[in-house]
Amino acid sequence: MRVPAHIALAAAVIVLGLAPAAAASPGSQIGSGTAQGGNLPVAAASSKAFKPSELRVRVESDPKVDVKASVTVSCLKQKGAGNQTGSRTTIYTLPAAPDTRKAKLPLKRPDSCRISATLRFTDAKQGGSLKVTLFARLRK
Numbered sequence: 150m151r152v153p154a155h156i157a158l159a160a161a162v163i164v165l166g167l168a169p170a171a172a173a174s175p176g177s178q179i180g181s182g183t184a185q186g187g188n189l190p191v192a193a194a195s196s197k198a199f200k201p202s203e204l205r206v207r208v209e210s211d212p213k214v215d216v217k218a219s220v221t222v223s224c225l226k227q228k229g230a231g232n233q234t235g236s237r238t239t240i241y242t243l244p245a246a247p248d249t250r251k252a253k254l255p256l257k258r259p260d261s262c263r264i265s266a267t268l269r270f271t272d273a274k275q276g277g278s279l280k281v282t283l284f285a286r287l288r289k
Contacts, residue, residue: 175205175249176286180264185278195265198285204252205284206266208243215244215271216279222252224259235259242271249284258288 180196198204210216223236235255243250252264268281 175207175284176203177284178282179285180283181281182266182268183278183280184268186276188276189269189273190276190279192268192279192281193266194281194283195263196283196285197261197263198287199261200288201254201259201262201285202288203286204254204262204264205249206252206264207247207249207282207284208268209247209280209282210268210270211278212275213247214275214277215242216268217242217271218250218266218268218281220250220252220264220266222255222262222264224254224256224262226256226259 179198180194182192182194184190184192204222206218206220208216208218218241219238220241221236221238224234226233233256237253237255239253241250254262264283264285266281266283268279270277270279
């Protein structure tokens with residue numbers, strides 16, 4: 150049985166339209182932290198992921214102004230009788246959050262990683278609210 154061209158085209162548009170949305174997903178949420186009010190609020194979050202393939206950090210602020218995020222990823226990989234460890238800290242200055250960034254893993258195919266992030270306004274006199282959210286995609 151032949152499928153009419155207009156039905157095949159419609160199906161292709163639907164499949165291709167869904168693919169970017171699935172690819173855009175940052176993964177499963179593994180942690181979050183918020184802060185609000187006063188001068189120099191600081192939001193912090195920390196979590197552990199087992200067999201991560203990717204870690205991401207989402208930052209949000211109100212008002213939408215420049216923010217500074219510090220992200221540290223420390224990983225462990227078991228190798229025979231010993232272990233391999235690695236750590237990486239990255240500092241981002243992000244204009245007008247919200248923004249989601251991929252955190253670089255310090256080791257290839259780690260067994261576990263701890264990710265921690267802090268978020269603050271770049272202007273020390275800025276008040277408002279901040280939110281930092283951690284995400285992980287895991288290997289199967």
